[in-house]
């Protein structure tokens with residue numbers, strides 16, 4: 001290290017000197033000394049490394065250093081996992097946490113989290129109970145399945161089912177269903193990683209019942225059907241219905257396993273122009289069905305395994321189940337959601353599960369919401385605002401291709417490009433994520449709640465006055 005660099009380094013103020021600063025004293029009063037010290041060390045460390053790496057020749061002036069520390073304290077005071085405003089209109093946005101939960105679920109989670117519960121305690125007998133008992137009965141009543149268990153997510157559910165029922169032989173599946181579903185869930189790899197031997201039948205666009213029948217032999221352990229979820233083959237296509245496949249499985253004394261993906265529990269075809277198989281239909285026409293809790297079901301992240309008791313019994317004995325088990329918070333929220341499905345009239349149910357509410361929200365309602373948000377944002381005269389019509393998507397690999405008519409509030413800010421606006425809105429305390437359409441930053445009202453309008457206004461005000 002040469003002398004001039006050493007001289008510059010010596011000018012960096014000491015942690016103790018900064019801690020004595022009157023501005024710092026008031027920050028310490030708000031945030032505590034530990035957080036402030038960590039922040040000072042991180043800012044001073046960066047200054048030092050910039051000088052050592054020759055990126056700068058001099059240290060910033062004292063006031064700049066204090067300001068950098070303030071910024072660092074503010075950012076360190078925020079958790080990494082934070083609430084964001086979802087203005088993308090994508091209802092089951094996997095990167096933004098998929099389904100949001102209703103208020104009554106949150107109350108229950110808080111009650112269960114903050115004390116003890118009968119998680120694995122049978123209140124009738126006073127003996128050890130099963131954590132699955134709180135939800136299995138409800139799942140059976142709603143779906144018609146003989147029994148059920150839940151695990152961490154649907155990927156885990158599929159792996160557990162295959163490793164229990166099909167790890168030592170051939171798993172027969174249509175080529176058209178060997179799909180990848182976001183975030184590295186690849187059907188062929190899942191089958192082979194659980195020890196099964198993948199037997200592909202048919203072609204990408206067409207598979208006939210005979211294709212399956214021809215591949216069944218004494219090595220076969222299961223027939224697998226996977227909902228292609230985020231992907232659709234259109235045109236000259238043909239698949240085998242689940243009923244036919246189930247018949248074939250029965251004739252050969254094999255289980256038909258269906259990975260349904262989204263766990264749709266109400267027939268939505270009355271409300272939206274889309275035919276998606278429900279869990280109930282699939283339970284009727286197969287032996288084991290797996291699906292996610294945080295897609296169309298609208299609950300917490302879990303994977304449900306529902307179906308014939310003789311298979312569920314085997315799955316319950318698999319040691320893997322212990323490794324994939326869900327915690328009490330997840331179970332408490334799932335139970336409340338399932339109770340809604342079991343006990344509520346359909347109209348009320350659609351209004352109380354946020355995912356279903358967003359899916360079926362009327363155009364008139366969305367237009368009114370856009371007008372309301374626009375009026376609130378108009379208070380800021382540096383914003384150029386208009387309402388535009390567009391389409392929302394469902395996301396999360398559910399209902400691919402479905403476009404729901406919606407209304408957006410389109411925003412331009414004086415003197416700020418749309419890219420700058422987008423990036424600044426991403427970096428505030430409650431980030432606002434939207435869609436960019438040409439030179440407008442747009443917020444789709446389908447995924448925005450009324451109680452978030454003021455947050456959006458405040459966020460925009462902070463950015464514009466910056």
Ligand SMILES: *Cc1c(COP(=O)(O)O)cnc(C)c1O
Nearest residue numbers: 153154155227229260261292397
């Ligand atoms: C989404 C999906 C999965 C993965 O489910 P997670 O709950 O995200 O683990 C698996 N299979 C299908 C068909 C899916 O749609």
